[in-house]
Amino acid sequence: MSRYRGPRVKIIRRLGSLPGLTGKTPKPKSSYIDRSTSNKKISQYRIRLEEKQKLRFHYGLTERQLLKYVRIARKAKGSTGQVLLQLLEMRLDNTIFCLGMAPTIPGARQLVNHKHISINNNIVDIPSYNCEPGDIITIRNKEKSQSLITRNINSFQKLQIPNHLTFDSTQLQGSVNQTIQREWIDLKINELLVVEYYSRQV
Structure with a gap:
């Protein structure tokens, strides 16, 4: 299916x-x-x-x-x-959504497929990539990528980022601090x- x-x-x-x-x-x-x-x-x-x-x-x-x-x-x-x-929560597309970089998970998947996202300075284009504690998620150093993510953040900023993640809005950088716990899943x-x-x- x-x-x-x-x-x-x-x-x-x-x-x-x-x-x-x-x-x-x-x-x-x-x-x-x-x-x-x-x-x-x-x-x-x-x-x-x-x-x-x-x-x-x-x-x-x-x-x-x-x-x-x-x-x-x-x-x-x-x-x-x-x-x-x-x-499922530690998938890359869901992590990007939780960080507020995309309005929905399909939107986050599109960002990954179009190679806008880097993890630990390596471009990753696999939405199902399993994020692990210590991973640093950044935006490709391209004007198109930066403006696209900035627009998403300004338009669709999530009210609360889950406890296992942190996001630096000035650097446009997210980090995975630990594996998510069940009680943090909204x-x-x-x-x-x-x-x-x-x-x-x-």
């Missing part, structure tokens, strides 16, 4: 707020009726499926990519759900339901 490129408001109307996908909020519709839930008992499968979809759409992953992360998390020590969230999701959803596939 390919990465979702359709209307984003339609997704957040169904699944709730997903800041990584879009900062938009759906217009209230007094006449809107969710026919999929009215007069129907919601199955446990559907609940797990929707939690999985939240994770996939928020981080902008394909089904195959998410399944790969679940398999890696299962082999690691600790809670599979928490390890899964840590793996995403309303039950990761255990996602693990349960994939329990028969891994």
Whole structure:
């Protein structure tokens, strides 16, 4: 299954707020009726499926990519759900989004693909790159890169940068201080339901 490129408001109307996908909020519709839930008992499968979809759409992953992360998390020590969230949060595209350099994770992915981002003075064009404590994230020393990031920061500055990151707005430089903890992840999701959803596939 390919990465979702359709209307984003339609997704957040169904699944709730997903800041990584879009900062938009759906217009209230007094006449809107969710026919999929009215007069129907919601199955446990559907609940797990929707939690999985939240994770996939928020981080902008394909089904195959998410399944790969679940398999890696299962082999690691600790809670599979928490390890899964840590793996996704430490991706380069998500880290750039959390630093406020891009309005959404798809926007951050585009910055990486177009080689605007350097890590430890090396250009990285892989959005799934796993950031590690000690990594220094900078902007390429090009006028186009600098102006693009500055415009994003001024227009879409996040209210709060997660505790595992720091950002120097004068140098346009971010740093990864440590691996993110579960309580610092600002995403309303039950990761255990996602693990349960994939329990028969891994």
